[in-house]
Amino acid sequence: MRIAPIAPLLIGTFLLVSIEAYGNNGRVMYRYTxxxxxxxxxxxxxxxxxPNGYEILTLTGRVVEVVAPQLSPEEYRAQLQLEAQREEDRKLLKRYNSIADIESARSRKLAIVEQDMAIMRSNIGSLRRQISQEEASAARTQRGGREVAPELLQxxxxxxxxxxxxxxxxNRRATEADTIGADFDKAVARYTELSAES
Structure with a gap:
């Protein structure tokens, strides 16, 4: 039961520390231009x-906090871009362990696109042959003096x-392949830069 008087003493100590965090009973001065x-x-x-920034001082002149100037819209945009670039860099370094990893990923991705394109080229060739055959049939009908059936024309x-x-x-897939190549070129270049910096 003798412990009870200690609680107010502790609370008082915390308050004193809080009030005197900046010294001089919590009073501060500001330094600005x-x-x-x-x-x-x-x-x-x-x-x-x-907005221009300032410093918070104790009454004895000790700097306890520096408040940075407010960023201009241009500086704010630049900061956002820098933060976005840092996040992209973090992801790049997490995803790949070397330039060889990047090139391997490029090859795999482009191989899938090229396979799709090869199938489409084959199908286009098949359609061309079918069209050529149907048009030849229509031409024979016309040379025979008969009217080409509407179903054939359709x-x-x-x-x-x-x-x-x-x-x-x-064409869209070919453009996609170009984009993939360009993206991986950028990844290689950036990985090289980051490796040189570390």
Whole structure:
């Protein structure tokens, strides 16, 4: 039961430490530069000077905190870009252990794309042959003085449309392959830079 008086003493000690964190019973001074470039020390800082940054001092002149200037919109954007680049660098170094790893990943990814493109090229070739055969059939009908059946014309039109769709997909895949190559080129270049810095 004798322990009870210690609690208020401990609470009082914590409060004292908190109040005197900056010394001089919690009172502080501010050091900042005014619009004329003059260094000012005062017990308050006008709001218009806060964005420029300032220092918090004890009454004895000891600096206890430095508040950095507020970033301009351009500086803020630059900081965000720098943080984004650092995050990308972290992911790059976590994903790959060497340039050889990057090149191996490039080869695997491009191999998948090239396989898809090879299948599409084969299908386009098959469609071309079918169109050629159907058009030859239509030409023979016309040379025989007969009218080409609407079903045959529609079949040719459908085959041509299907081939156009495949050619468009093939072009997109080719562009994707170029993009993959460029992305891996950047990864290799950045990995080289980071390796040289470490």
């Amino acid at each position: 005014d619009h004329q470039g003059v260094l000012v020390i005062n017990d308050a800082i006008p709001p218009e000077y806060v 079949r040719i039109a459908d085959l041509q449309k299907e081939m156009e769709v495949l050619e468009e997909r093939l």
